[in-house]
Amino acid sequence: MRPVSGDGSTQSKPHAMGMIRPAQTSGDQNSEARITLTLPRNAYFMSGIRDFTLQMVMNMTGFSEQWAFRFQSVVDELCNNAIEHGSGPGTEIKATFISKPNESIEILVEDTQTGMVPRTAEDMRKILKDRLSEDHLQSTSIRGRGLAQIVYSWTDELKFEDREDSKGLRVRAKKYLSKS
Amino acid sequence: MTKITTTIEPISLGDELKDVRIVKFDGQLDETNVDIEAQKIYQIFTESKKKVVLIFDLSNLTYLNSKSIGYISDWNSKAIESSGKIFVACAHDNVMDVLRVVGLTNIIDFHLTVEEAKLSAMNV
Numbered sequence A: 001m002r003p004v005s006g007d008g009s010t011q012s013k014p015h016a017m018g019m020i021r022p023a024q025t026s027g028d029q030n031s032e033a034r035i036t037l038t039l040p041r042n043a044y045f046m047s048g049i050r051d052f053t054l055q056m057v058m059n060m061t062g063f064s065e066q067w068a069f070r071f072q073s074v075v076d077e078l079c080n081n082a083i084e085h086g087s088g089p090g091t092e093i094k095a096t097f098i099s100k101p102n103e104s105i106e107i108l109v110e111d112t113q114t115g116m117v118p119r120t121a122e123d124m125r126k127i128l129k130d131r132l133s134e135d136h137l138q139s140t141s142i143r144g145r146g147l148a149q150i151v152y153s154w155t156d157e158l159k160f161e162d163r164e165d166s167k168g169l170r171v172r173a174k175k176y177l178s179k180s
Numbered sequence B: 001m002t003k004i005t006t007t008i009e010p011i012s013l014g015d016e017l018k019d020v021r022i023v024k025f026d027g028q029l030d031e032t033n034v035d036i037e038a039q040k041i042y043q044i045f046t047e048s049k050k051k052v053v054l055i056f057d058l059s060n061l062t063y064l065n066s067k068s069i070g071y072i073s074d075w076n077s078k079a080i081e082s083s084g085k086i087f088v089a090c091a092h093d094n095v096m097d098v099l100r101v102v103g104l105t106n107i108i109d110f111h112l113t114v115e116e117a118k119l120s121a122m123n124v
Helices: A043-060 A065-085 A121-133 A146-151 B034-047 B066-081 B093-101 B114-121
Strands: A021-026 A033-040 A092-100 A104-110 A157-162 A169-176 B004-011 B018-029 B051-064 B085-089 B109-111
Touching: A033 A043, A043 A065, A043 A092, A065 A092, A065 A104, A065 A146, A065 A169, A065 B093, A121 A146, A121 A157, A121 A169, A146 B066, A146 B093, B004 B034, B018 B034, B018 B114, B034 B051, B034 B066, B051 B066, B051 B093, B051 B114, B066 B085, B066 B093, B085 B114, B109 B114
Parallel strands: B018 B051, B051 B085, B085 B109
Antiparallel strands: A021 A033, A033 A092, A092 A104, A104 A169, A157 A169, B004 B018
């Protein structure tokens, strides 16, 4: 099993509820682009995030259409986990896309660790390890396939980090073009 | 809520012991709608006294998430409990890709067309 631990990252400023909007964009067509979206804790917005992911990966990264669809699933699963497990009512989650054209695409999803059962980075590493050791073909559960079977399978790096301000969890998932 | 339409059409394959339905999803199955749509499928298992055979026509399904896949796996278990089976037909490449990565292609029969799935369903 490849490593699932990680180091620190950057923070973004909070944004208003009820909107999805880019918090930060940078880069021209050939340099690294970073796009941050802040969205309310509501899966209603995920359809738009999926559309955005698909178009962005197909148009900005050099990845094939197949990998654009795969990354769309990765983003959807990570954001849904953050919404369902990592966020309480009235909070937001943050999704940051980092595209290095012809090199890699990375998604960072940050929650506020205010869900019913707050999970630390260490908790998430253990959950992933446990799920990877299960025989998924024998699984009778409705849940539990997203992280271990979709996100882990379709990324090259998967890292869980406690945010520097101790106010949430950050998950980083990265895919390299050379390994696609 | 993400747009999804589920249609369930009973068909006859000439065997009165089987309750055969074609289930067609139009749209996307995701966190906002799958729990509601799933109840329509569970209702078949609750009401039917026969072998339940479901043919899922995915020709107009453009996305499904991991929870949707969990439901398909559970419906497969319920169909087997009734001595029936489920089949999946006409899945888009991206849908097939995600079904494959979670291993569903190892436990469920997949077909290129609904007609092919019907032929297989006759042997259940």
